[in-house]
Amino acid sequence: MSIKRDVTIKAKKYLQTNEILIFIGARQVGKTTILHQLEKEVKNEPHFFINLEDKEICFLLDKSPKQIFQILPINLKKRTYVFIDEIQYLKDPTNFLKYIYDQYQSKIKLVVSGSSAFYLDKRFKDSLVGRKKIFNIYPLSLNEYFIFKKLDDLANKNYQDLTLVEKDEFKKGFFEYLIYGGYPKVVLADSNEEKKEILSDIVYSYIKKDIYEANIRQDEIFYRLMKILAQQIGGLVNSLELSITLGVSKSAIDNYLYVMQKSFHIYLVRPFYKNIRKELTKMPKIYFNDLGVRNFLVNNFEVFPLRLDQGQILENYFFKLLNYRYSLDEIKYWRTADKAEIDFVVDDKAFEIKVNKKLAKDSKYKLFKKKYPNIDFNILDIEDIISF
Helix, strand or coil: CCCCCHHHHHHHHHHHCCCEEEEEECCCCCHHHHHHHHHHHCCCCCEEEEECCCHHHHHHHHHCHHHHHHHCCCCCCCCEEEEEECHHHCCCHHHHHHHHHHHHCCCEEEEEEECCHHHHHHHCCCCCCCCEEEEEECCCCHHHHHHHCCCHHHHHCCHHHCCHHHHHHHHHHHHHHHHHCCCHHHHHCCCHHHHHHHHHHHHHHHHHHHHHHCCCCCHHHHHHHHHHHHHCCCCECCHHHHHHHHCCCHHHHHHHHHHHHHCCCEEEEEECCCCCCCCCCCCCEEEECCHHHHHHHCCCCCCHHHCCCHHHHHHHHHHHHHHHHCCHHHCEEEECCCCCEEEEEECCEEEEECCCHHHCCHHHHHHHHHHCCCCEEEEECHHHHHHC
């Protein structure tokens, strides 16, 4: 029996609406499993499941959305659920979804997945406003990680309420999560070597599909860029500097970054400022969607307590926590021309991430607190982040 994700539970209530449910996320992050779980929720009602990696089905639907009735024995006298995996393989996904919704919204409920927002972004010429509900599928959260590990007690309790023995077990799992990430197959793997093999497959097989289908032919440059970015998580991304380093144009670098974002491998966080002349930088900061993929790219699976990049890893993890709660556009960082910096600003709160906050120098943050007295400033270390 597959383990239900948080998003499956959230999406379940939308099965009774007419909206098209669209699940998007990186390859291998669990979208197909989620569709099958939702399919089981309607097992007593008419339902069908198709995968558009089947070229024959894809060919027929590309000819006309009406071909759905040649593929599936849909009875329009009853409400039918149609689950479609890999919707991006259609030449015009928008046209297909819009046609079925506009003609049969009360008779056919569409639940679809797409492996990359790149395709949805480029090919969804119509925004489908009022017709769709989008769910972003991420690697497992830490809470889901413990559930997948059959450690439900650790997932369902507040960290501060755990016994000392439970806290040790929690930290052991937390540190493993920080190193190997949250791809479901990786979490369920029996050994660290198997985890590394799966991460290798994700990087060199599944990401390669994103590269190829985005019409990028210099895949070695793409991978070199990913490896450079993996070494500087939490750092500024300078496209011009990267173009010189890799010997390609700045526009090529910008295109690669676009594909990485739309394929759900990286996130670029923009600066927060009130005075653009003094709070100078416009360059974004880089974070990875999955720390296991990031650690594979830097070829470092050393245990967390012995690592030299603990601060980077914690900062990336905290970004993911914020990203579960806020949209990417709401998450900012602050940096001045004099390089005074705060890791994250969101809503009326600011966060600085440290491995040990006792070593933080308060003088570094005086300028920010003086400029923004109404923003609640917090320095967080491991214990705080675990309890966040």
